[in-house]
Amino acid sequence: AQKVTQAQTEISVVEKEDVTLDCVYETRDTTYYLFWYKQPPSGELVFLIRRNSFDEQNEISGRYSWNFQKSTSSFNFTITASQVVDSAVYFCALSFLTQGGSEKLVFGKGTKLTVNP
């Protein structure tokens, strides 16, 4: 079965601290995609990154970085020098093809990050 686990329900940090959000996934597929989305208090879901199962290169985008390790089925997200505007709920998600050939996105329960000034 396809499953995404975000063990950290809530994290609170002080501005400028680094913070890592954990994501562990389960799948029997060899081809899949992993995603991170950000949901600020306003409610919209903002796409941050997509990583396919064949690309284990880590990625850095400004203060954001992602560490994908197939050996541990993890796709962790680090925010460096956190800012108050980073406060949001962050969702990790797994995309796969169903037996019927349609794509499906499965989300973790989310990690609520609060960055205090």
Add this chain to the structure above:
Amino acid sequence: SAVISQKPSRDICQRGTSLTIQCQVDSQVTMMFWYRQQPGQSLTLIATANQGSEATYESGFVIDKFPISRPNLTFSTLTVSNMSPEDSSIYLCSVEGVGRSQETQYFGPGTRLLVL
């Protein structure tokens, strides 16, 4: 990525009534998805809507409760029928990107529904 809008952005409804949520995309897309996010919870897929065919519903969701229309490649509606307080949620539509973004789903701003 596509630009997605939803109407209404929020609503407060009475028990037993129905609400239709609209999702408009600025480009033609094959598949549109509808999700529900109950308070403090993650997103759950309600159904997948392809233009020209019946929507495909996930386990636990039925067409009588959540009828979906998909009249063209840029528009879809989701109706929440005979509402109860348990239907209070954020409802989001999403679409797949195009080209190199095809495997990525992009989400609308959501509709916050409160049922009294």
